[in-house]
Amino acid sequence: MTTWLNFLAEQGAQFGTSGSAEAVPELLHFGAQMTSETPRTDFVAPIIYLGLIAASGDEAAHFLHSQLTNDVEHLDAGAARLAGYCSPKGRLLASLLIWKTADGIMLQLPRELQASVQKRLQMFVLRAKARLIDATENHVMLGLAGPAASKVLQQWFPVLPAAIYDKAESAAGTLIRHPDAFGTARYQWITTAAQAVEAWPQLTKVLQAAGAAAWQLAEIDSGVPHISIATQEKFVPQMINFELIGGVNFRKGCYPGQEIVARSQYLGKLKRRMLHAKVSAASAEPGTEIFSVSDPEQPCGMVVNAERTNAQEIACLVEIKLAAAESEVRLGSAQGPVLLFQPLPYPLTDPV
Structure with a gap:
């Protein structure tokens, strides 16, 4: 990550830090001043405010299946999936994006929550053959949007994922299709720092280099919520439409808070x-x-x-x-x- 941040600084990236105790770095914008309008299309935004937990081991999928709101055991290798991690009272501690890798399962969530969520999950591993590690430092995440993004990405991913949360793999890394925002397609590219540095000049020839605000604004436009420190344990999943966007499976069985989440679903009108x-x-x-x-x-x-x-x-x-x-x-x-x-x-x- 340090190599990647140093490279971005050389490209004119301006950084700040979040107000949380974790002091997570934030990429504000490129150039001396922030533009008055947040980019909505044809941009590439380094997503450095998100972190990754890698789960591996023979029983990793089974363990996560018992902890998260969505089906992990039947997660398709060609798709990503939203999931929530709830308290015993059914309140969301974290919202995650999960997908399979060659070695196990990746969990993506805000870096300000990562350490506490990883520690809490680790408490419940017990004798399960599962291991959780911080994988953030070994990966770079880029958010891309717009027709120009779809075109330029084909240099590394000849066949782009078509459906929402479909996933494509190549030697260049992982590409996940996200819900459209402002009427245009969006993708997240998870790769190595070396690959991102090599690709950056080609990307920024046709795309505007943008700060985190561009990707976060697109998530808002697509109606996808994210739990932060300020909103931990404030919402049952349905209160933020999480089941409407595929984040909850009501047939998968028990997980912390499952009875309360299910009761909220079946009591009638929300x-x-x-x-x-x-x-x-x-x-x-x-x-x-x-x-x-x-x-x-x-x-x-x-x-x-x-x-x-x-x-x-x-x-x-x-x-x-x-x-x-x-x-x-x-x-x-x-x-x-x-x-x-x-x-x-x-x-x-x-x-x-």
């Missing part, structure tokens, strides 16, 4: 969901409470993820009481900036 909104504000951070003007004394939800679209506007995913969304909703307090709700790219369906 009263809380995640919505997409935009707001004109100086800032909006995960965990910030939101308030309905019809009931100003108590919060009706909170920000899950947020990213600036331009100098005036922030896009966000917010968890909210659906009844409150029928009135005016404001950020931070009943006197705060107004949230303007936007359509999600998928329907909000109730349990059957």
